[in-house]
Amino acid sequence: MSDQADAQQNLHRGLSSRHIQLIALGGAIGTGLFMGAGKTIAVSGTSILITYVVVGFFMYMTMRAMGELLLTRLDYRSFADFVADYLGPKASFYLGWSYWLSWVVTCIADVVVCGGYVQYWLPELSPWIPALSTLALLCLLNLLSVKMFGEAEFWFAIIKVIAIVALIVTGGWMIASGWTSPDGVQASLSNVTNPQVFMPHGIVGFFAGFQIAIFSYTGIELLGTMSAETRSPERVLPKAIKAIPMRIIIFYVLSMVVIIAVTSWQHISPDTSPFVTLFDKAGLPAAAAIINFVALTSAMSSANSGVYSSTRMLYGLSVDDHAHWQFRILSRTTSIPVHSLLFTCFCMLIGTLLLFLVPDVMTLFTVVSTLAAILVIYSWAMILIAYLVYRKRRPDLHQRSTFKMPAGIAMSWLTLLFFLFSLVVMVFDADTLTALCTMPLWFILLEWVWRVKQRKAQVESEAV
Template sequence: MTEHQHQASPAAGGEGASQLKRGLSARHIQMIALGGAIGTGLFMGAGRNIAVAGTSILVIYVLVGFFTYMVMRAMGELLLTRHDYRSFADFVGEYLGPQASFYLGWTYWLSWVVTCIADVVVCGSYMQYWFPELSAWMPALSMLAILFLLNLLSVKMFGEAEFWFALIKVITIIALIGTGGWMIATGWTSPDGVTASLSHLTDPTAFMPHGITGFFAGFQIAIFSFTGIELLGTMTAETRDPQRILPKAINALPLRIIIFYLLSMVVIIAVASWPGVSAETSPFVTLFAKAGLPAAAAVINFVALTSAMSSANSGVFSSTRMLYGLSVEKHAHWQFRILSRSTRIPVRSLLFSCFWHADRHAVAVSGAERD
């Protein structure tokens, strides 16, 4: 992706007293892009993917990663053609008309309202691993309140939170690849008699073990794992130097997909073999347990918790910014484009979005209690 040189226009994306504050630095954007590419599905859903697709999961991740990169590159090129673009909804409105921008903006906002609630509910269930007597709604609602405060303080605080959330995921995957690589190199034999070897990858019975149906079923969680990567398309107006930073973040995606998805899948299958991967257990837990790490389940539960928190945090941010953009384009009430004087945060958009996050959470809890 190339860097663009254009003059900023005096619209909502530029600098000025009435504009969003450019508080996201290069390290924030790099880690947000990386964290968006590594979803909770990799940690908790990869076992089911391997179970149904076998070693063809590698082909699935290559295909999904390729199309993800192409979409992100196209989006980045369009966003950088003008400095006043705030999000992908802006160029959709310019090229397809205001109706398309209206539809895209509101459906994207609604999708994050639902997804964010799913994430905070999952956070509650992860907390029950350590506190089984705790009602799931309590940590979930507390998590939403914390994320609201993070997004209220400044865009830099959001970036810092996402930076550390992503770093935890990166460290975990590097630890998995390093541990698995050592087990493969030494010919590690697990207590159940499976010897770590790359030959498990070439086993013909492990490629599409459930036929073409299993192969296509593997796409579901694989695509879900990349959910959130489009967040870069809502951060243009708050990135310090988008013309330089965004191309670097997007161009680094292919290498990151190879390292964090393909290598982790290769290591898991080589160590555990396809029959040894359980659909009901995280393969990360399986591999660390085979390596003799007794706290494997607790560690991966913590990583999955931070991953869900990262997704929910992204949901609060993106729904707020999308609602702000809709208001600027007069597709939503004018009050949603009012910014705080000190932090340049669209506070009323944030309050409205978090209100609906909390409301949907209350509906989900009441429905669960009736059941």
């Protein structure tokens, strides 16, 4: 563990409380909120409010487990480290590479969507040009310094927050004034409380909203990859994690209530952003362009987080000898794992070039976002399993903890059951079923690589 500690000390703690709070806030507002809100409301009706609360609750429990474990040892670089301690090196190998892949895939989805957003202003432009340009820009920002990443994410999060607050305020004014749209829909909370639109497509529609909601929350665990580069993590991390429930209520539940109350469920299109629809109804002619810009920055924010997280996870894998030693090399001036960053961006570049094969932006986004959601569920589950082992092996550490997970053991089991249920639900949708069926191939590949790695280590030890 000494090698790991030495390697970690070389990482620069350049993220302040201001950065961490806004990164946590931005992570709680995923791309799925802007992109998938219309589809989610269309399939779930007003029951989507329950979906976001339920999924958000279990996300919060996962973050509490992660927070307690990270703060038991301040030399943990990320949650992969405590998984290695409590579940062994093989589990850490599986988790580290799966989490790395989840962010590579998510980043591909986000930069692909950036290409689609830019086409709003430049319809003749091929989507791969802005997609690759976005990836190059984010790679440069992450190459400069960890503080530069923090600053970029800080301002991306500010833009998202302002947009959602503006939506809630505008919608609230429309509801209070009894606004009536040109198509005859009056803004009213009765549009939300109407029992006919609670589950318009039955229980199947209600369950269909879970996958989209889970993808919306992807990135909320970002705090667990920043521990080694956070100033005063014992103070900053609990504060950021405790704020998650209120942020879920404000940014997900309130925004959904306002959208449905103003637009009414019957007039919400699954193919159009309900944010644009609401501002259009408010008589703001620039609404579409404004929201398109906000959605673009939201996708760039998620992609920026993906570049950062996947790079740090690959660095951690290398320090633990689960990846090539070159990936642990840090730049001399900025202490950035530069080789990990360049390799990760190269993999993202290859994936982005899929736009040549699948030019339809939304088709490609649907496929890769579902793969990312499944991989993230796996990562969250490993955090909870490690927590359960920690509670069994180290009750002394739990007793000394100043940031205990509420009802830790019971809530860990309940959250794991919820994640299992979420995977079972994916069987009933053709798109998510395809992604679910392809995931075993990734774990078969990991098992093969692990065995080759173990045989090579055995041969080297026998040679000595």
